[in-house]
Amino acid sequence: MRKPIIAGNWKLNKVPHEAVLLVNELKRDLIDVEYADIVVCPPFTALADVADTLTETNIAVGAQNLFWEDSGAFTGEISAPMLKDLGVVYVIIGHSERRQYFNETNETVNKRLRAALKHGLKPIVCVGENLAQRESNKTFDIIKDHCEGSLKGLSAEEMKGVVVAYEPVWAIGTGKTATPDQAQEVHVFIRGLLEKMFNKETAQSVRIQYGGSVTPDNITALMAQPDIDGALVGGASLKSVSFVAIVKGTKK
Numbered sequence: 001m002r003k004p005i006i007a008g009n010w011k012l013n014k015v016p017h018e019a020v021l022l023v024n025e026l027k028r029d030l031i032d033v034e035y036a037d038i039v040v041c042p043p044f045t046a047l048a049d050v051a052d053t054l055t056e057t058n059i060a061v062g063a064q065n066l067f068w069e070d071s072g073a074f075t076g077e078i079s080a081p082m083l084k085d086l087g088v089v090y091v092i093i094g095h096s097e098r099r100q101y102f103n104e105t106n107e108t109v110n111k112r113l114r115a116a117l118k119h120g121l122k123p124i125v126c127v128g129e130n131l132a133q134r135e136s137n138k139t140f141d142i143i144k145d146h147c148e149g150s151l152k153g154l155s156a157e158e159m160k161g162v163v164v165a166y167e168p169v170w171a172i173g174t175g176k177t178a179t180p181d182q183a184q185e186v187h188v189f190i191r192g193l194l195e196k197m198f199n200k201e202t203a204q205s206v207r208i209q210y211g212g213s214v215t216p217d218n219i220t221a222l223m224a225q226p227d228i229d230g231a232l233v234g235g236a237s238l239k240s241v242s243f244v245a246i247v248k249g250t251k252k
């Protein structure tokens, strides 16, 4: 049994005091949840305060990116040891917005992923096709390219600690969710790829989240699919009411 994992990707939103207000509400409403792993990913500037607020709770903190070197002359970057020191547990890697606006490639995703694993951070690696790619029937080619390129060289043991997020770019922030069947189809394909790249046991144990306009209204139908193991939530993670309802929607 794969335990559901719901992660909130706050993107470029919330200064520290707003972030602390939100996680205090989440703490209050989600304190008893044991059926799902819960993660919040604030911007770098709010990580320290959020991590302090969530110490010894069932809500883990994630970062939205990291650099692959530990330290040195890399102005503007943040490393895995820096995140670990703050109490960060998870890190999102290769989000489509980073691929689209910040020249992220499979190669750089792979470097970040290795750095995260080396330092014991739990990576959430994002893959997904855009609208033109879906409309020209290239979805599976893109997913294969993202998975093979991003996860290259990992051992099966390392892969077991990775969460994969399938996020069709056309569904992110658009209100246009993939249907549960569309998502399930790609999740099965990803699991099949993982089986070929690693082995069956690894493929069965890796959690694959769906992301793209997840709301309290569609989470239950998505979670009813056998290969959907949780969600990476953007917009709806910025308010406690909707994020709490999404977490609660994963209860079987």
Ligand code: PGA
Pocket: 009, 167, 171, 172, 173, 174, 175, 211, 212, 213, 214, 232, 233, 234, 235, 236
């Ligand atoms: P959304 O974003 O839920 O606002 O569509 C999801 C994501 O980008 O992770």
